[in-house]
Amino acid sequence: MDKVQKSKRYQRIITQIEELIQKTIDPLARMSTIAAILHHKFDYYFWTGFYRLVEGELTVCCYQGSVACLVLAKHTGVCWAAIDNKKTLVIPDVKKFSGHIACDSRSASEIVIPIWKGNIIVAVMDVDSKELNSFDEVDVEYLEKIVKLIF
Secondary structure, three states: OOHHHHHHHHHHHHHHHHHHHOOOOOHHHHHHHHHHHHHHHOOOOOEEEEEEEEOOEEEEEEEEOOOOOOEEOOOOHHHHHHHHHOOOEEEOOHHHOOOOOOOOOOOOEEEEEEEEEOOEEEEEEEEEEOOOOOOOHHHHHHHHHHHOOOO
16 A cells, blocks of 8 residues: 555544544543554554553553563563653564564564653554564554544
């Protein structure tokens, strides 16, 4: 899918998400809906979900895909790197990322977006693909918009 097609798909998805999540202010319900929609709308999304910071631990919640790691080792892996660096990370090849946590060895590339509540990171959105180089600036732009809809 080229970048124009991908942008148009994300725009349609954002409209769909906005309509669905207005029925609740519960962030977990919103995360569940977002994960389900995104996971089924993009062929290259292999694992789609969220990890929340719970008492200092990064704990899995709402997701679609294979079984996830329940708690991620502190300050290790892409999810913690996104939190520690306070920015979205796109990893074209997870095998080249030092400290990568392989919850499923089939994952080849990854994008992680920090989720802010006010000025505090409270969670991350994590998307894995079985293909290398799956994520680009279009994914960054729209996924950053989508996670802002949670709170």
